[in-house]
Amino acid sequence: MTQATSAPLESSSGRSRAVAAGLTLRQSRRRRPAEVRAHNRAVVLGLLFHGEPVSRAQLARTTGLAPVTISDLVSELLAEGIVAEAGTAKQPRVGKPPTLVAFQHGSRQLVALDLSEVKVARGAVLDLSGRILHRRSASLGDPAHLAEHLEDLARELLALTSAPVLGLGIGTPGLVDPAGYLVEASNLASHDLALAEILHQRLGVPVHVENDANVLALGEVTFGHAPEHGLLTVALGLGVGAGIVLHGTLIRGHRLAAGEIGHITVDEEGPTCACGRRGCLEGAVSSSTLRARLGADTGPSAQRIRAEAGATLGRVLAPIVSALNLQQLRLFGPTEIYGGAFIEALEGTVRGRILPALAADLDVHFSPLGEDAVLTGAVVPVLIGELGFS
Ligand SMILES: [Zn+2]
Known part of the structure; x- marks a missing residue:
């Protein structure tokens, strides 16, 4: 809850x-x-x-x-x-x-949108159990018209609902305030957008917008049976982001940027990042970096590349796990890249760098929610906002 x-x-x-x-x-x-x-x-x-x-x-x-x-x-x-x-x-x-x-669970339905894939918005109609009833997707096109693109997709999905609508939940990259104001979303080339308010005015349903990594953390607690006292979710893909739930509270941080781990420096001599600095975590472990490095190679050198990347992420996560005494670490991302050698090296590195008693309690695995985790998780801010529980 x-x-x-x-x-x-x-x-x-x-x-x-x-x-x-x-x-x-x-x-x-x-x-x-x-x-x-x-x-x-x-x-x-x-x-x-x-x-x-x-x-x-x-x-x-x-x-x-x-x-x-x-x-x-x-x-x-x-x-x-x-x-x-x-x-x-x-x-x-x-x-x-x-x-x-x-x-x-079928007495109300919701519409959820997942903007984490940058150029394409995925959408769904779900019931209150997080079950997906219908799917639609749309190109996001011109960033200047982000709200219009999302309005069109949401309208299409709202027309498919067959029960009273509880609201619209959106998981998006970037910094989002608790009122659903998109402060900054560089991946969507968008910022300073009162997204929840605009869509609420146009669609006439309650709208709740939340950072996509935070949505994953919320979804893990409500639908993935993760403990709420110390959970870290890490989303691996084109970017790298994390969500933290501590004692039943989603941690947002001073500037709404808690969990924004992608630009922590991991190699001072590393490649220049879009943020202007060198050797950011994102450049070392993003799916595009690893796909480029791995190519078609599946042999021992590919395993070594994946293990090195997993250890790099582990060195970033260990102090976070230790400082907050987190118990559960759940990963999201394509398992053909991040399964096997990557997650093994990640887990070994985190365990090897924290107090042994904390390591014994630590649980590291992939989320059971799979590819639809942002859509499912986007239900949770609506549950909290409209019904008061999660
Ligand atoms: Zn960076």
Whole structure:
């Protein structure tokens, strides 16, 4: 449940009933009743979204909320069709078995756009479980008309939806603020664009825009079963980017650039980079660099090239893993380049450079979400923004 607090609140006390994973240093004011209700609703929705059908009594026990509060919230969600009654519980005791309620993943649909391939936008209609129902793609063409291209593609996808639309989620390279303002996206030759606001005005649905590497991290937690206390996702392709989730919070950083590891210097004598400096990580491990170096070679020298590149990335990631005590490292990218010797050298290098106790806990592997990970992950900012959970 990234960014959505999982501890329920009772309005009678105005205080959290459970200990949060992080420390809140300053409480500036008491929560208003409407905020408490929205928070409790999100907690119940999150439990139902991720769990099996449960009775109202079980929900009350799990959340610690009063049965009357649960009954009220469930009635509201039933009326909205987001949950539905789903049979009765099997129980050995005599008496009327309780009715179960279940989350309805098909009750709403979303449109997601993946801009990470630079010249082509991939789009999809998905349900709330992240299942892709329809796909479309479009050329991004002239960067000056990025919003228009995306509007056309989103309209085409919205016309394919067959349930109420929760919103539009977009994963894009570059720096994006929490309001969906594209501060800088050099790969798209675009900057200073109020993308979420423009598309919301034109399409009439809620729009949530997020950096593509961040979207991958969010998707891993919600749909990839990654732990939310210490996750690093690394997207390898034409660029190199990372997303960090720590104690259930996506880390954005001072200038929204947390995880922008592509321009860390790895070789002071290396090739000149588009950023103007020499020997950036991106130039050493991007898919275009490695494809050019590997050519058609699949022999021992190709394995050595891939292992060297994996070790280079490992030397960059080890201090990050160590400083933040991260437990899970998940990679995204074409496995024909980054599988085998690359990921083995990467993992070995990271493990060899951090405290042995941390290395023992570290888990390194490819994401289970595959090529559609940005589309699936772009669902999550919409879930958080519109329903309050993930
Ligand atoms: Zn650079």
